[in-house]
Amino acid sequence: MSEWHHRERGPITEEKLVRAVHILADMVEDHGPTFRPLYQDLRQQLAEHRQREQAAAAAEARAAQPGSKVA
Numbered sequence: 001m002s003e004w005h006h007r008e009r010g011p012i013t014e015e016k017l018v019r020a021v022h023i024l025a026d027m028v029e030d031h032g033p034t035f036r037p038l039y040q041d042l043r044q045q046l047a048e049h050r051q052r053e054q055a056a057a058a059a060e061a062r063a064a065q066p067g068s069k070v071a
Contacts, residue, residue, distance in 0.1 A: 014053065017046040
């Protein structure tokens with residue numbers, strides 16, 4: 001656990017969220033429903049992160065189109 005405290009915190013990325021979801025899924029499988037609320041919350045955060053990323057990419061694509069107006 002002490003190694004975790006010395007790790008540099010970077011931005012939350014999809015890769016980090018996916019890794020955390022997999023770790024928590026294993027914990028739920030091994031230890032039962034104790035970790036299920038945390039697992040479900042993290043899955044929701046991953047879904048929201050993906051939605052934000054898709055919205056940002058769509059906005060960039062619209063802005064890059066010729067003749068597009070940026071408000």
